[in-house]
């Protein structure tokens with residue numbers, strides 16, 4: 334039978350007959366460690382190298398009995414003296430056997446843990462399902478949401494710009510003004526006084542807008558930029574201004590135009606008031 338020292342793992346070959354009557358106290362010759370060995374928990378690993386024999390085979394002893402009796406012999410210094418009369422082992426053993434009382438609280442805690450681990454999982458709520466789906470399809474959903482949001486901001490930019498005027502400059506910068514640059518303006522030529530054209534411009538949209546460029550059509554049909562109003566016009570606001578047309582050979586009858594570039598096909602032309 335193979336016996337392994339619990340301390341240094343040295344393996345000994347011991348005839349099983351020595352354990353026929355129960356536990357036996359052993360001492361390791363390598364490290365001096367002492368322990369109680371029974372045949373049932375002997376290490377039966379045949380692959381390990383073995384040393385010939387244990388140094389000592391103390392008499393069999395009853396662990397429970399020694400713990401119960403708790404013998405204490407005055408003057409005995411325990412196992413450290415290496416005696417082999419059995420009394421030392423008995424005495425020392427009585428002092429080191431640990432109580433194995435059940436801790437009720439620890440047992441309750443353990444059972445509670447097991448109960449909670451075995452408890453049926455609550456069915457996931459709709460929110461949890463959505464969250465899980467959102468994690469799985471995070472990319473796709475994000476893309477869809479971003480597209481929808483962008484579409485709303487573009488298609489509904491008239492409402493957005495109306496509700497939040499500070500977004501107008503942003504839209505304008507992106508070339509996504511919620512209004513056509515040329516629509517919703519009411520422009521007319523009031524009078525011509527010498528080298529000056531007097532005009533009236535009204536913002537008929539529901540937005541505050543920056544002033545458009547004003548053009549006059551010259552005799553060749555081309556557009557000539559004239560001094561238009563500056564700043565912005567609130568919704569429904571009217572501005573009356575005077576533009577100098579010195580040096581311009583204006584078309585007759587005279588007209589004014591709004592355009593985004595000096596291209597007559599791009600212009601909206603307005604006549605007299």
Ligand SMILES: [Zn+2]
Pocket residue numbers: 338339340341342343361362363364365366
């Ligand atoms: Zn040992």
